[in-house]
Amino acid sequence: MNRQRLSGWGRTAPAMSEVLSPASEEAVVDDLAQADAVIARGLGRSYGDAAQLSGGVVLDNRSLGGIGAIASDGVVTVGAGVSFDELLNVAIPLGWFVPVTPGTRQVTLGGAVAADVHGKNHHRDGSIGDHVLEMRLVTPSGVHTVTPTSEPDLFWATIGGMGLTGVVTTVTLRLIKIDTDKVLVDTTRFACLDDVMAAMVAGDDDYRYSVAWVDCMTRGASMGRAILTRGEHATRRDLEATSLDAPAPAKLRVPFNAPSGLLNPLSIRVFNEAWFRSAPAHREGEEQSLGSFFHPLDGVGDWNRLYGRRGFVQYQFAVSDAEAECVVRAIERLSSSGVPSFLAVLKRFGPANHGLLSFPFSGWTLALDLPVGPAALPEVLDDLDEMVIEAGGRVYLAKDSRLSPGSVRVMYPRLPEFLAVKDRVDPRHQLTSDLARRLHLVGR
Amino acid sequence: MENAFGQPQNVVVLGGSSDIARAITKKLCAARAHTVVVAGRDQARLDEAARDALDYGASRTETVVFDAEDPSGASAAVGEAFAKAGGHVDLVLVAVGRLGQQVLDQSDPAAALRMMNVNFTWPVVALTEARNRLVAQGGGRILVISSVGAVRVRASAYLYGSAKAGLDRLCLAMADSLEGTGVRVQVLRPGAVRTRMTEGLPDVPFTTGVNEVADTALKGLSSAEAVIWSPPLLKYVYMVLRHLPGPVWRKVMDR
């Protein structure tokens, strides 16, 4: 018995589960045969309760390792428990990079496909599911080799399916070629939200990578001041000296839980001010390492502890271009209710893929980190849900820890199709999670 | 399942027809609660409480009848409530209690026994049963309604106050014992509250209505505090009151 207390990255609503570490596909098959209720877990970087199952069995995918040889066209097969960090350590020195990376390297391939993660290049390259060629998937009804053509419905139920179709054991994907370990970055500071959004609509298509950081704590004319950073992989021609080094591991750790009030409206305002001023008004062609461009937060391990014992939530939603106003109103609603938020991340999304529960679709996405504590927060977020629903948008399940069952059904209209596939491979609904229970996604 | 703000979906309320329990339940239903099992003595009053819950947003309610004067029935009552909840129970609210009539009860051994059974023994047996079940399901929350009267027991309500004091301390230590199990126990210490129980009594300082108590309780559920005071200021008032010399204390509290 290995009972562990698990929670997501936001450290809210912990639960005890029986944790098993199957080291092979056969072991996963056995574990599924024996467990009554079960869910896979990667590095626990989803914010809420997606990778935990109170009183049930959690399969830690980290024991499903192994990185295959990278073919000349960039195709590689990796164990679902391999992290982006581990894969990049092998790939970068050979001149390869992942086609999509989330804001941290500390996620597993299994977790990435289950959430169908997106990066700063979604407007160009789509999400991780668009680059997966094949997966091995263990379900209660057997082991499947799923590809977009062989079992398309099971493939697209699993991409973004939050682990509810089965346990992915290997992922085959196509890496992209890089010349150097540098990104050439253009940075521009904007005085308000309207300006940065206009600039993104006008210019994002000229860049592979683009993201804006928005200050949600200022009101009035400077509401939503922002810093836009956009970049391209540097080629050999761009640089004088080139290298292909993997990113360095985190040097700093947060050794203990900070007191819950550390991140309060005042301290966040001070931080945002300092950070905003430190950015240049405009700068072009700055050389940044892959690590500092893609994973700036990975420099400090366990930074989630800064939010104290009560933890924090992340609210990330997507709306279409026609509903861009929703982004503005969401930030207004937050800044007027005095709910503190660290910098918010604003991005443009390209077209959706076929993932039945995938999050991204064409338009805008905004993500906000919010400490648990302010009494108004639960209601403010419920209001935002309504706004997002009215705008035909949705909230990202990988970040969620507080949506209601009713909202999810409207936000993810393809849920019935998803459940039809699930019923086929998991008729007893053995695969479930605290998230699935909370949102009534599956029968139990 | 409970969400990030400590808002439960599946709730068992023991003593569910008490005014405070009903006020808390309504607010829980307005947030995320969808299944509510109300347990108590009087079927008609339980039905009323269940109707409240539905009005405020619950989608399913069940009732369980028990008699808190009989602690030997407590674990069966809790078992029945969990069975009717079906699945993971996120919150057990323990609101069983009776204020009694101190001046009459204090000279009546049978009444003293009743006061201890209802306010202490029955809840302790029920908590023991709930504890086992929550630990087995891997997590959950228990909120026990105590009283500021448990902090320093007054002569004018010593049967009630001392039973609550015992329950209050037991819960705090039980909370410690559950560290690392995913189960959390919190006690709510309301000051004087205008309820049926206190009808006809004059308002003392810091008297609140049940809705204020319920608001404070919900806020408390999203915090890591073991003790939730209502109104919150009473925490500081009692820092002083509990250390008053006896004669002063009697003068202040038992006028």
Ligand SMILES: Cc1cc2nc3c(=O)[nH]c(=O)nc-3n(C[C@H](O)[C@H](O)[C@H](O)COP(=O)(O)OP(=O)(O)OC[C@H]3O[C@@H](n4cnc5c(N)ncnc54)[C@H](O)[C@@H]3O)c2cc1C
């Ligand atoms: C700092 C930070 C930045 C982030 N930035 C981004 C971003 O830019 N874009 C983005 O899209 N996301 C982002 N995320 C979210 C993160 O990428 C996803 O939550 C991802 O799923 C986490 O992977 P994990 O390995 O930690 O999985 P976990 O959090 O452990 O699990 C997530 C889900 O994957 C399922 N799962 C895990 N392994 C398997 C498996 N082998 N088979 C089937 N299902 C499995 C789990 O059941 C669960 O539903 C960020 C998170 C953090 C903490």
